[in-house]
Amino acid sequence: MPVQLNDCPVEIVLSMLSGRWKIPIYRFLYKNNKPIRYSELQRHLPSISKKILTEQLRELEHDGIIERKSYPESRPRVEYRLSLSGRSMIVFLDKISDWGERYILSEKRGMQQN
Amino acid sequence: MPVQLNDCPVEIVLSMLSGRWKIPIYRFLYKNNKPIRYSELQRHLPSISKKILTEQLRELEHDGIIERKSYPESRPRVEYRLSLSGRSMIVFLDKISDWGERYILSEKRGMQQN
DNA sequence: CAGGATCCGTTTAGATACTG
């Protein structure tokens, strides 16, 4: 039997963001703030394979962070964008970023208290 | 060649917290707010093996989140506690927790806008 | 007591080829 993820909200949220490409995908969708095509994501993340891109998008969609809309035209088109709740993650992502910048600076200075 | 982790601070910080037991360990050290022995951690995390516990502690120590102090007495004793910078992670961990609680509530209500 | 060493199954990422 697998060890179940406990019910700590932090662990649940972190697990939703764990995946090699989820933050890069998030950042790209956040910055552009409009529906983005599958092929645009692929072009923007040069070293990702289709299998992985699709996998990460499916997981983000399953967790309600992004929304997917398919336009089955002669040239099939699929667009992704952040959901409202996904977009609201920025409140803590910004805090993480701030902490990270400080941490990285401290490291470079040799961790002198600051 | 491994794909390098890019220089996004969010990715760096999240990678420091990725590991099955890092948040549970963090929470225990944070809550107690004093040096905690290896065996206490082990008792508090019943389903963790020594190998994994040691691994996760080493990584947290390497990333400057916790500090390790060894007392080589007749009965060897090792204590762990959060570093100052580790303890300061609480500012974003609390935000993640808040977001998670809201997200979980929304999920239970069926994602009605809120 | 607090590990280290070894082995092993699962998960994750990636390369490549094929398809509606």
Next chain:
DNA sequence: CAGTATCTAAACGGATCCTG
């Protein structure tokens, strides 16, 4: 265009036994 399917390799977590 936007995926599947298949295969391989590396990372991760865990069980078990050994040790200063």
